[in-house]
Amino acid sequence: MPKPINRLFVANRGEIALRVIRTAKKLGIESVVGVSDADVTSRPTAEADDVVLLGAAPSSQSYLNVEKVVAAAKESGADAVHPGYGFLSENVNFARAVADAGMVFVGPDPAALEAMGDKLKARAVAIEAGLPVVPGDEATTAEEAAKVAETTGYPLLIKAVAGGGGRGMKRVDKPEQLKAQIGLAMSEAEAAFGDPRIYLERFIEKGRHVEVQVLGDGTRAIHLGTRDCSIQRRFQKLVEEAPAPNIPDKKHRAIENAAAKLAEHLSYRSAGTVEFLVDGRTFDFYFLEMNARIQVEHPVTEEVTGVDIIEQQLIIADGAPLGYQQRDIEIRGAAIEVRINAEDPESDFRPSPGHVTRAAWPAGEGVRVDSHIRSGDSVPATYDSLIAKLIVRGETRDEAIERLSAALESLRVEGIKTTAPLHARIMADPRFKTGGVDTRFFEGLADG
Amino acid sequence: MAEDLPLSPEDVEEIVSILSKSDYETLDIATARFRLQVARDSKGWTQEWRPAGGEAGPASGPARVNTETPDDGLLVITAPLPGTFYRAPQPGAPPFVEVGSKVNPDTVVAIIETMKLMNPVHAGVDGEIAEIIPENAGPIEAHSILMKVKPA
Numbered sequence: 001m002p003k004p005i006n007r008l009f010v011a012n013r014g015e016i017a018l019r020v021i022r023t024a025k026k027l028g029i030e031s032v033v034g035v036s037d038a039d040v041t042s043r044p045t046a047e048a049d050d051v052v053l054l055g056a057a058p059s060s061q062s063y064l065n066v067e068k069v070v071a072a073a074k075e076s077g078a079d080a081v082h083p084g085y086g087f088l089s090e091n092v093n094f095a096r097a098v099a100d101a102g103m104v105f106v107g108p109d110p111a112a113l114e115a116m117g118d119k120l121k122a123r124a125v126a127i128e129a130g131l132p133v134v135p136g137d138e139a140t141t142a143e144e145a146a147k148v149a150e151t152t153g154y155p156l157l158i159k160a161v162a163g164g165g166g167r168g169m170k171r172v173d174k175p176e177q178l179k180a181q182i183g184l185a186m187s188e189a190e191a192a193f194g195d196p197r198i199y200l201e202r203f204i205e206k207g208r209h210v211e212v213q214v215l216g217d218g219t220r221a222i223h224l225g226t227r228d229c230s231i232q233r234r235f236q237k238l239v240e241e242a243p244a245p246n247i248p249d250k251k252h253r254a255i256e257n258a259a260a261k262l263a264e265h266l267s268y269r270s271a272g273t274v275e276f277l278v279d280g281r282t283f284d285f286y287f288l289e290m291n292a293r294i295q296v297e298h299p300v301t302e303e304v305t306g307v308d309i310i311e312q313q314l315i316i317a318d319g320a321p322l323g324y325q326q327r328d329i330e331i332r333g334a335a336i337e338v339r340i341n342a343e344d345p346e347s348d349f350r351p352s353p354g355h356v357t358r359a360a361w362p363a364g365e366g367v368r369v370d371s372h373i374r375s376g377d378s379v380p381a382t383y384d385s386l387i388a389k390l391i392v393r394g395e396t397r398d399e400a401i402e403r404l405s406a407a408l409e410s411l412r413v414e415g416i417k418t419t420a421p422l423h424a425r426i427m428a429d430p431r432f433k434t435g436g437v438d439t440r441f442f443e444g445l446a447d448g
Numbered sequence: 449m450a451e452d453l454p455l456s457p458e459d460v461e462e463i464v465s466i467l468s469k470s471d472y473e474t475l476d477i478a479t480a481r482f483r484l485q486v487a488r489d490s491k492g493w494t495q496e497w498r499p500a501g502g503e504a505g506p507a508s509g510p511a512r513v514n515t516e517t518p519d520d521g522l523l524v525i526t527a528p529l530p531g532t533f534y535r536a537p538q539p540g541a542p543p544f545v546e547v548g549s550k551v552n553p554d555t556v557v558a559i560i561e562t563m564k565l566m567n568p569v570h571a572g573v574d575g576e577i578a579e580i581i582p583e584n585a586g587p588i589e590a591h592s593i594l595m596k597v598k599p600a
Contacts, residue, residue: 410492
């Protein structure tokens, strides 16, 4: 099959930049990585074929700067740009600018990015596609909010329309708190996303965060099974696993099919993830949002399906049709990923940037480490704290947990603090071992 | 395009699979782009990556590299290449030299193991060993001072 993409510009940093470069190498595609001053000696620069300096360390002057990234990509002779996750990956202006500069954006079309980026629009599209959504609606004033709250009840969540990825969410437990929280939410949304719009949703107590990986080529869409990401702290995922455990078959298939249905309804191209809230008791499910990009936790899906999702993104970006039929996708075994962050779990997760004198990551059967951090590297204070993803697969979920616990025992990172000890406690938690925990898990985690 | 060996997580898994069936405890790989040590200890296997070109090893940071010739009248024996410093020909055997041992230019004073190759370190000078600096079986960088010698 001809591969029109010859030279890929990686518009990201850290482990995902490395991840994209690795698949590009596998496919014989040249890679160029754009870096800020702070990442000039980072591992992606050693593995890419070329390196381009974007600008100073602050993201606004480098990774988040549309003009600089597009210019750097163009000048490097790239014919395609992979945006990774975060940064500009769901920025419609960026996707359009890349296309206008004559390069292929490895991701969905700007229209899909726009539709799914606006969380209200996404809800409307999901309803159109026949998916159930969490009861809720938009509110532009405190009075409107109070009206919506009559439908949602309390507790409720205030979410930013332009938000996503767990950011910009506030929980409101009592009607008296609503007015103040609405005002706060709107100004925070403006500051964080440049859009003050908010909407309200019923807060489902025993909710499980179950998401479905989808792949589409613009005509057909398939799913690659579920992931459970219920273990979160302040709406940020800590642990993810595939497939979602302990869901009755019929409901499980229904969730997967709903996701594929939405992707086809959108004529979705590239990889995406449809997020659902699943009631832990009834297994009723509700559409939450769709992430129109590759996600941090994509490796667990790769481990149980054998599909290289980045490779599929590149193939689809070439204009090729999906290489898989739904019946070709088989979920085998289980995989769990833990996010190793440069944070001190003993000090309220205070960030712990600095010089890593030693990084001995686990290795062995079923063990995969996606990390850009080597012994001697520095973790800059400027970016997010993710330094490694430890992904373990097993023939059964129990085997995966056992292997992951052993892997965490042999992990040694010196010079900075990491969340590895926290993950060891999670693996030992009997509720986790049983499986099917909901988003209240983290609060109930035993100390020490 | 890169002509060297890009190593994926699958490759690392395979390396461990091969090593576990052997008696080897460590595998060191160095290419133009990276260094990787796959090693086993009581807790299990680990993979430790480093930038290419001999950066600081595990327990030592750049601060411990001492390449300055001291001005205390002593001669120095330096490491010709980076690796692991051994004081004896094999584990359990008596060390090549102790403080006070007399050496001449051809005396082997230590071994530096690099990528499974044992490289003897010769004294290169006449005199008496005054000080032995690195720990046995510790990592050392190229050109770092291994021993100080009181000239004959």
